Amino acid sequence: MAKTSSTGVRPTIRMVAELAGVSTATVSYVLSGRRGDGGPGVSDPTAEKVKAAAERLGYRPNQAARAIRTGRTNTVILSLTMLSDPWSLSVIEAVQKAAAPLGITPMILGDADWVKVLGTHNADAVFVDAVSKGQRDELRKLAEHGTTLVVFDEGLDAEGFDVIRSIAGPGCRMAVEHLLHGHRKIACLTPATAQGTSGGARYRAYSEALAAAGIAEREDYVGLFDGTSAGAYAAATRVLSMPDRPTAIYATTDFAAVSAINAAQRLGLAVGADVDIIGVGNTVEGERMSPSLSTVGPVDFFDKLARLLLRRATGQTGDSAGGAPKEPGVLDFPWHLFVRESAPHRSAATRLY
Amino acid sequence: MAKTSSTGVRPTIRMVAELAGVSTATVSYVLSGRRGDGGPGVSDPTAEKVKAAAERLGYRPNQAARAIRTGRTNTVILSLTMLSDPWSLSVIEAVQKAAAPLGITPMILGDADWVKVLGTHNADAVFVDAVSKGQRDELRKLAEHGTTLVVFDEGLDAEGFDVIRSIAGPGCRMAVEHLLHGHRKIACLTPATAQGTSGGARYRAYSEALAAAGIAEREDYVGLFDGTSAGAYAAATRVLSMPDRPTAIYATTDFAAVSAINAAQRLGLAVGADVDIIGVGNTVEGERMSPSLSTVGPVDFFDKLARLLLRRATGQTGDSAGGAPKEPGVLDFPWHLFVRESAPHRSAATRLY
DNA sequence: CTGTTAGCGCGTTCAT
């Protein structure tokens, strides 16, 4: 019945070896199941003894010690700046699904200061969510020093690491132009901090599409918010409560669009009829909700991202599977327009102007 | 201009030592700034040389190697099962805030299978979100083998680890009883999977409070959902669309309550007047939104949780700061009722029956 | 007082 020694200390490989009456090398070989290349190389009876001893002590190999020798952590780090954003959750979900069968554990870094952390903690691969201009040098240094990076950033070149560029500009233009088929009074919902980051392009698409259509941009139709869901809700409410309210809203994020839909409904407006709302990002939330969210976004983005990250983590060189680069490079994602209920097709007969 | 050697390999302490023309010990002393106990013990000129060399190479100490020797990772792991739940975000936020000044990095484990991971990866302390009955043995083993645990679970005893018991039962009774002051037709919104987990108590409080008030529980007033925000929205819509609709909703989660508020508003119901809605958890989201969410929940929960976790991580024995246990034990949080706009006080004059 | 030597603590892996 004495299942564990319960000494309060963590069992080491040496304790297992002693209990089994073999050497630590044998234990290591048995438990990791690798000996040379070909045959087993370890007899069944000893293997059983070792396994029994390990079980009895509750032995778990120390990843830190293993990493120091092998250079592999069986870990990937996801540095995500906006955990509340469904986009982040989609990344997590996709990576977890892809990592599990490989025995790799995804660890999430919620803080924005990945710079300090990634230099000291090692992972087999790191996904970075957003990088400001001032952080670019740090990124390059990390890559030079052997950190395997996959960076999500528009307008950043691959310098020793992979860059995923899901270029928003053209896709966002599609979104606004879709609204322009049925509307003239189109508002924009965008986070106030989006100037320097990738969000800037999403707003710019709005300005440019309007200009191209010969429509003057109205300042009171631009709803700035603080990046939170509640903030987006408030901004949408303000815009939709104006006397000369817009008939359509272009939100630079799906989750902002979801908030806008809620706001519109609270104001008694029928989304997809009185007011059309379109988002950006093509997140799963938008697809599932009711009314379903029209949006633009990359296709199969999260799964492809996960596959790339894990290929880098395992050090695989691309083989049979299609579309996989062998060395660090730029990976572009094509964007599509997903027309759903919140902003349906509008013909000349149904347009709101 | 040759800033880094850019060999593609990570610089080690030995490289720094060689470049600076000193021993690795000196480098270690300089960079960690600790020598024995008292004075500096390392001369300024050599210290400068070392620092310059480290800077030039972009040296960062390898945490894995450090951990193996010191037993400390400067890391805490947060095992969170429902990342989309605002509750999880509040935990993350509080822990990050408390960890930053200590130089400790919080790592988030989004998967539910912490059992496999925590045995091999070491952290100075681990917070575990939810533990099923079958996982209890594993928990105990982990604690026996030296993992510092803080577990959030009702009805689990402290056996070598801290248990945070924010006992929901009485608090939830308060919530339902608050509604009973003004209502007879009270619906309940609860996740379908909540039977075995802590959510069970939250539903039970509903049943018992109704029974105590002499009200028969109606099956069609119980809105089961799948745990997602969209699911809660749908369930609330169904319940509120019934011919004999309830005048109040008790949601077993704040985020479900938020969805219910959105659903009610979409149906044209004035929340806090036509229908009262109360949640459970006292999350920040509910406080900020409009109408503000009435709820029950523990007071100052997240900050206290973060402080406990980091005290355990740093191995501090409780000193001046109040209410801090010295050795693992059960920490109970008192619950309060927060009456806000979504379910205001109802007197005999304003009650809805 | 300053700096070095030597060995620790892991799991892995090459010779034997």
Next chain:
DNA sequence: ATGAACGCGCTAACAG
């Protein structure tokens, strides 16, 4: 199947 070296950073004990 094993002994011993290895990779890393830390640190007690020592030498100058």
